[in-house]
Amino acid sequence: MSKIVDARGLSCPQPVLLALNEMKKMNKGEIAILVDTDTSKENVSRAATTQGWRVEVEKGQEEYRLVLKKD
Amino acid sequence: MVKTYLKKGGSSMTTIKNFFATRWGIIGVGAIIGIFAPLLQKWGNPANMGVCVACFDRDIAGALGLHRAALVQYMRPEIIGFVLGSLIAAYAFKEFKARAGSAPIVRFVLGAFAMIGALVFLGCPWRAVLRLAGGDGNAIFGLLGLIGGIWVGTLFLKGGYNLGRSQKTHTSVGWLLPLIMFGFLILMFIFPQVQGQEKSGVLFYSIKGPGSIHAPLFVSLVVGLLIGFLAQRSRFCTMGAIRDFVLFRQTHLLLGFIALVVVAFIVNLILGQFNPGFSKQPVAHSMSLWNFGGMVLAGLAFALAGGCPGRQLFLSGEGDGDAAVFVLGMIVGAGFAHNFGLASSPDGVGPYGIPAVIIGLLTCLFIGFTMRKEVA
Numbered sequence: 239m240s241k242i243v244d245a246r247g248l249s250c251p252q253p254v255l256l257a258l259n260e261m262k263k264m265n266k267g268e269i270a271i272l273v274d275t276d277t278s279k280e281n282v283s284r285a286a287t288t289q290g291w292r293v294e295v296e297k298g299q300e301e302y303r304l305v306l307k308k309d
Numbered sequence: 310m311v312k313t314y315l316k317k318g319g320s321s322m323t324t325i326k327n328f329f330a331t332r333w334g335i336i337g338v339g340a341i342i343g344i345f346a347p348l349l350q351k352w353g354n355p356a357n358m359g360v361c362v363a364c365f366d367r368d369i370a371g372a373l374g375l376h377r378a379a380l381v382q383y384m385r386p387e388i389i390g391f392v393l394g395s396l397i398a399a400y401a402f403k404e405f406k407a408r409a410g411s412a413p414i415v416r417f418v419l420g421a422f423a424m425i426g427a428l429v430f431l432g433c434p435w436r437a438v439l440r441l442a443g444g445d446g447n448a449i450f451g452l453l454g455l456i457g458g459i460w461v462g463t464l465f466l467k468g469g470y471n472l473g474r475s476q477k478t479h480t481s482v483g484w485l486l487p488l489i490m491f492g493f494l495i496l497m498f499i500f501p502q503v504q505g506q507e508k509s510g511v512l513f514y515s516i517k518g519p520g521s522i523h524a525p526l527f528v529s530l531v532v533g534l535l536i537g538f539l540a541q542r543s544r545f546c547t548m549g550a551i552r553d554f555v556l557f558r559q560t561h562l563l564l565g566f567i568a569l570v571v572v573a574f575i576v577n578l579i580l581g582q583f584n585p586g587f588s589k590q591p592v593a594h595s596m597s598l599w600n601f602g603g604m605v606l607a608g609l610a611f612a613l614a615g616g617c618p619g620r621q622l623f624l625s626g627e628g629d630g631d632a633a634v635f636v637l638g639m640i641v642g643a644g645f646a647h648n649f650g651l652a653s654s655p656d657g658v659g660p661y662g663i664p665a666v667i668i669g670l671l672t673c674l675f676i677g678f679t680m681r682k683e684v685a
Contacts, residue, residue, distance in 0.1 A: 247474030249411060249615040250549060251556060276404050277544050280330045284561060
């Protein structure tokens with residue numbers, strides 16, 4: 239069961255801040271981040287990739303679920 | 310590695326990556342703005358003011374009669390183009406999403422004070438770099454102030470400051486600001502500028518001063534649409550450029566901002582529009598402390614509101630009703646700035662400009678310190 243961070247409806251830079259905080263806290267493992275705009279999807283993906291996390295994007299009806307993984 | 314899975318139909322596929330969201334994409338967009346802003350000056354816009362969101366919103370406030378500063382009244386088509394260009398891009402790429410309800414009154418107040426701060430300096434972040442690229446040394450103090458204000462904003466962000474969540478809403482909510490802008494454009498067609506006349510129908514026009522200096526309507530509109538379209542795709546944001554670097558050491562948006570200033574500088578050299586110095590710079594004053602102070606206020610207000618004035622226009626175009634409230638706050642703030650004597654002129658700061666900056670900073674601190682509750 240991965241940790242879920244709900245960043246839906248939050249404007250810049252909150253989604254990235256929340257994601258980075260969680261990545262720092264966990265150091266490795268799996269985190270799911272929920273975002274609802276393409277901008278947030280791109281920003282969180284970019285931040286996670288530079289931190290060495292892999293990103294998988296699942297598109298839902300109203301949101302994206304970004305699954306961040308690091309071994 | 311970024312993989313995209315589309316759930317619809319159970320099949321998974323990789324979507325075309327948004328080129329403009331890549332490093333070369335944002336650099337390209339910054340460069341294109343850096344080409345067209347000085348060109349707009351050559352085509353008729355005021356010096357070092359090819360594009361200035363604060364100045365142009367202020368001119369729109371003048372065109373509507375929300376202030377009666379005779380020198381700065383013109384319904385700037387660039388602003389209309391920014392919002393409508395972004396709207397077109399958002400629909401073309403299925404990104405239009407009506408949303409609202411994230412502290413609108415706070416965004417309105419931040420918009421108003423951001424405008425007041427910008428008018429004490431005489432420019433938004435875009436114009437700050439365009440002034441620099443045109444040789445105006447006073448812009449250095451404005452840019453330092455901008456960085457300082459954004460830096461204070463990042464301290465609040467680190468401390469948990471946030472504006473709360475927006476909610477998905479009716480599509481029509483997202484359409485309101487684009488429709489207002491479209492209405493402004495229609496007004497320009499119904500009541501076009503009449504040579505030597507201060508008023509045409511309901512619209513005010515300037516006979517002299519910066520408001521009378523403008524590129525042809527269609528040129529301004531087309532460049533505005535182009536920039537609006539590209540900026541929506543690339544998420545170009547001048548405040549975000551500095552904020553992300555200070556906060557995360559991320560250089561993505563910063564590269565776009567740097568591309569803008571470098572290319573604008575080169576184009577100015579080619580066009581003979583580079584005039585280095587501090588005194589007698591166009592639509593500028595040389596009171597360094599208040600060039601700095603005005604932009605501290607503007608930078609902090611932009612940081613607390615989550616976007617530079619340009620970005621707020623682009624967000625409004627893609628359905629963000631809260632960004633739209635910020636834009637309206639800026640236009641109303643421009644009304645206050647000129648009616649109350651807060652805005653600067655080439656002679657220096659306005660009679661009440663300094664107290665307004667101090668009140669604005671106190672208001673931003675009040676907002677920053679009190680809106681720190683964790684988001685549910």
